[in-house]
Amino acid sequence: MHELMRSLGRRIEASQQSPDPLSLLGDDAMREAADLWAAQWREDAGVKNLPIAHTIAWLHWSRFKALPVGEDEADLDLALMVFAWVVEVAPQFVNGEVRDALTPGGRDARLALKTLHVVEYRDEPDLLDRAIDLGRRSLAPVGLPPANVARRSTNLGNALMMRYERRADPADLTAGVEAHRNAADAAHPADEVWPLAQSNLGNALLLQAQFTGDREQLDEAVEATRAAWATTPHHHPDLVWRCLNLGNSLRTRFERTAALADLDEMVRVLREAVALAPDGHVDRPMFFSGLTAALGLRFAHHGELEDLDAAVDAARAAVDACPLGRADRHRYLTSLSVMLERRYRRQRQAEDIDEAVAVAEAAVAQGSHHVSGSAARMSNLGGALSVRAGATGTIEDADAAVVACREAVRLGSARQGHLNLSDALHQRFELAGDLSDLTEAAATIRAALADADTGDPGTASLWLGLGLVLFSRFQRTGEEGDVGAALHALRTAASGRSPGHAMAMRAGAAWGLVAATVGAWSSAAEGYGVAVGKLTEAAWPGLRRDSQEQALRDWSGLSADATAAMIAAGSLGAAVETAEQGRGVLWAQLLQTRTTLGDLRAAAPALAARLDGQRRALAAAYTVD
Template sequence: MSEADFPDALLRAYDLYKQFEVTDDVADLDTAIGVARDCVRGSTLADPAYGNSLSVLAMALQSRYERFGHLADLEESIAVGRSAVQAAGSTEALAEGLHNLGLGLQMRFERRNDRRDIDEAVKASRAAAEATASDDDAYPLYLSMLSKALQTRFDRLGDPADLDAAITAAESAAQRSPEDSPDRIVTLSTFGSMLATRFRHRGDIKDLDTSVEVGRSVVALAAALPGRSASTAGIWSNLGLRLLLRYEYTGELADLSEAVEAARTAVRAVPMDDPSHTTFLRNLALTLLMRFEQTRDAGDIDGAVATARAVVAGLPPDHPEHGGAMASLAVALLTRFTSTHATDDVVEAVHRLRAATAIPLASPSERIHAMALLSVALHRQYAHSGQAALLDEAVAVARSVLEAAPAEHPLVGITRHHLGFTLADTYRATADTELLDDAIGEFRRASLTASATRYRVDAARAWGEWSARLRRWSAAVEGYAAAVTLLPTAAWHGSARTSRELLLTDWHGLAVDLAACAVAARRHDCAVALLDSGRGVLWAQMLDIRTDLAAVRAQAPHLADRLEIVGRELNRADLWAITGPS
């Protein structure tokens, strides 16, 4: 966009819009929008200034939408963007109009989750880049925005082709962006984000390390800019999330502490009435919660709860992320309840999750997640209060999860595991053997369902234990045998030594229980063989506990990195996805 072609009134509107980006003075933005509207009304399609007036108006409306979240501003910006594309009298004006239109459509997709918006956003952003010469100053910015649109579509729909195209565009944009370009912050930020996304899906730790360093460079560039804004907050927040991701895979506490400070800086960088404020609060709550897992510092968990509560309060009830925010608050409350056993925390967690499951959530997967959480919370409240009705509700909700979730959903196996123990507690309270039969059935199904192996072993052991209590010896042998068979997978050599030792300690009696049940089932001929087989699994693990991947790293360093990452994933408490630390 060439400011030399602007009439005086439009130049004033543009200057006020740019001034708002520095001062965050809303009066400047409102005036810019008013003046730009006057310029549009005062010109015709044949006027060279008409297209420029539309572009300035679209940009200013998008900024006000980002600042306050009023959907009317976003809708107007998209309509104005379409008009700017139609009115474009030059290739430069066409690219500018397509760029602004693509941004508006991407924002609306994030608000409404309509597939058509993100598809059109990708199309418009790609057309903007294709209409621009590769040596044009605007070309890196247009490539960067195309990359963001492709990443957004990949995050929601999962097409690997979108990820590959997003990375290619982001890398090219970063390479082409001059050191002194005002758009360098944008292009570098996008490239860093793409590297982090590729790490999550491809597992090369070098991508994550580079992403963190790029994030630090962007923070340094942003520090030289005047004023504070949501874009500055986003830069700090992105750095914090990448540090948090690296902490998850390396366990480096310095990364976790830096992530907390980055998240706090992001929150401080935007006014409380800015719609993006809740996003940065949510990231801070997550980071504090993760640090609490390590430090058990009451200040961290109290801060996580207070911050998560502020997120809920800051979102209107009809916002698509409102239900997810309530589920996140419930996780923080349940985590604190585990430590303090404060009744108010578990009661509020149940209340929040009931509310979350009663409203439309952003996706079916989020609803399944919230329902699974609710079942766990109800079970915990029952254990604390002894109210039998809570158990019945916990069972009903868990069964609803299993009805709603696809068979391959990652929460199916964990929910079956949890439902089995909930039914077993119901049996203890009622002595209804049909409920115990149901519990044993769920334990059996959980042990056979793809999920974290530790839960499958736990479910198989419960299948054996409860069958033995009912003197169903053959079924008990089957359950214990399933548990022993799973042990090598649960304590595989790619996981950390301490984790394997703890797991094997927890399950050291499985082989003896298996042999005892075989004797009771009058399978004397195979009891000794089962005992030797079960103990052999344990001893083979104990005698071969080693984590040295030096030989693998020498031949295939990328494979060694991937093995370490997979090992950490297997060691992570998958139940955390629905309960937090127990």
């Protein structure tokens, strides 16, 4: 009898590590179990033997886990029947997983969880429905311990959210949020399940907020994901995912509200995610990619060169962390190309745009067998080629850019693909002078605008592109309809909701220029006024000094143009205010960088006294009310 029990024990233990556990728990194991029961009956006259009962129970429990869904319930019932006696006489031999299954509703909970694991990777609607029904039945008993409610509600919420993602039924989304909220309410902050419940609730609320547009749901999503991140132990393997979840919710809220605190917190937690992932971690490229996107977004808002350099470094690290031949490597190459192109646009270093093109070509080549993302890869390549064509005047790059962007649109690229195609056609017109390129460029953007949602802040870039194309065509043909449409497009771009100052400044300055060209001075003054109004944001005090100076150089003539337009429009008071506003930005930056004169006073007291007098005079001349 003892040898039979040892043999069966070895089978059960080996099955835990085997890729085919049923090969160890099949007919031979069942025969040994039957012989063991018979031997106990003969030797102990039917008295229950704890070690034997424990072994038999684990055999059926292991078989339940290994058998396919639908063929496993008999083994589960036998295991629970024997474990029920074992837990009465020796509870220390029964783990928490089995104890939960022995509570009211526990059998349904185990079946629901196993079914959910199966349908996670298989699209079987009937099984998913079964998992949800079992999950609801597991929560039906009255008086369940809060810990059991938390775990079972979590599993039910996961099943409902999975069904929502597959069938897009809003009722499942609402029920999923409710289940995850019940889990969070039932869990105690000291319980291990509490951070998981908060994380699941936050993710579900974020999805619901994106569906409903409800700001309160979005705020609650941020708070829940932040609570999950804050309470997950530093050594816990899920902490890196909690960082990503919090970063995702913060990014969604920032895109809705433009709250700078969310932007900075997002960068911090995504840097933490990168630091937590060791070298060789399979998802390390994805963590670097998330940080790249966060830094790129902060650069777009603040214009801080340090963020742009860091974004390029993070994108490059994502590529380096992704092995050659891995299926998703093309995504990280595309991200690196985008950041290099963005840095070229700011710093005009030829090596950046050359590398951007080379990396974009590599992304297209490596992703040639993957339909997903193919339009974005082609669009990115076309955009990089077009920028280089503008820098070098190379018509071959311009032609290649148009070909790539047309292919991107054919493959289904939406807004960015249409915008890149329009830019490529516009650039080729500048080099070759073919008016049909401008006609196609305008039609391309209008098609994208027709498909865009009303009020979408991302359409500002389309309106800006359309305005510039139409103005170029007006300059060639003199068609008055084009200039009127260009002014309308630029006004729309400048006044639309945008997450940063850059779009309003570009569109406002272009609006002012177009209006001034045709002598519409009141309109020109209005457009330039929009741009000047954003100048303090372009060179805000939080930037490093070199970034402030670069921003001011980029817009060095803006105040003068605006002042001239206002004078021509007869708005002399506004002209004076605008001139002072532009001058004030410059002086404000200088005054904020003043340092004490202690070192100079010690070396050259007379010079220090003269400089101090000049500084005081300047400070008195420029006073901010």
